[in-house]
Amino acid sequence: xxxxxxxxxxxxxxxxxxxxxxxxxxxxxxxxxxxxxxxxxxxxxxxxxxxxxxxxxxxxxxxxxxxxxxxxxxxxxxxxxxxxxxxxxxxxxxxxxxxxxxxxxxxxxxxxxxxxxxxxxxxx
Numbered sequence: 001x002x003x004x005x006x007x008x009x010x011x012x013x014x015x016x017x018x019x020x021x022x023x024x025x026x027x028x029x030x031x032x033x034x035x036x037x038x039x040x041x042x043x044x045x046x047x048x049x050x051x052x053x054x055x056x057x058x059x060x061x062x063x064x065x066x067x068x069x070x071x072x073x074x075x076x077x078x079x080x081x082x083x084x085x086x087x088x089x090x091x092x093x094x095x096x097x098x099x100x101x102x103x104x105x106x107x108x109x110x111x112x113x114x115x116x117x118x119x120x121x122x123x124x
Contacts, residue, residue, distance in 0.1 A: 054095050059121060064100065066092050066120045070107070073118055088120050100124055 004019070013019040052069030059065050068091050075087035085102050092100070100122040108117040 054092065056095060061123075063103070063121055063123045064096065066096065066122060067108075068092060068118045068120060070115050070118060088118060091118075092120060092122065096122065 007013060008019065008023055011023070013023070052071060054069075054072070055067040057065050068088070073087050073091045075084050079087075084105065088102050088105055089100075092102075103121045103123055105118055105120045107115040108119055110116045
């Protein structure tokens with residue numbers, strides 16, 4: 001038994017032999033079964049998914065104009081300026097990265113007057 005375990009550890013069996021197939025089967029079982037048994041912490045965050053597309057364009061300078069759907073921003077339109085700036089920054093961060101600062105914003109409404117988009121100006 002000790003000799004067999006030692007040969008498994010040093011991988012000394014010929015390809016196609018019974019012991020080689022057992023080793024490969026154990027490795028594949030480990031690869032495919034352990035993610036269901038252990039949490040490796042590699043799942044995407046639940047709030048990483050965006051409700052709609054974000055459009056990014058340049059403003060002619062070194063700034064960006066980002067169009068974000070209202071559903072992707074976690075703040076009411078009547079909130080204070082600091083809360084809106086923080087929520088807009090969090091909404092555009094997956095696309096622009098952390099190195100931008102929101103300078104100004106406005107809402108774009110549909111025909112019925114309901115806001116549908118945030119238009120955000122940001123600089124690096």
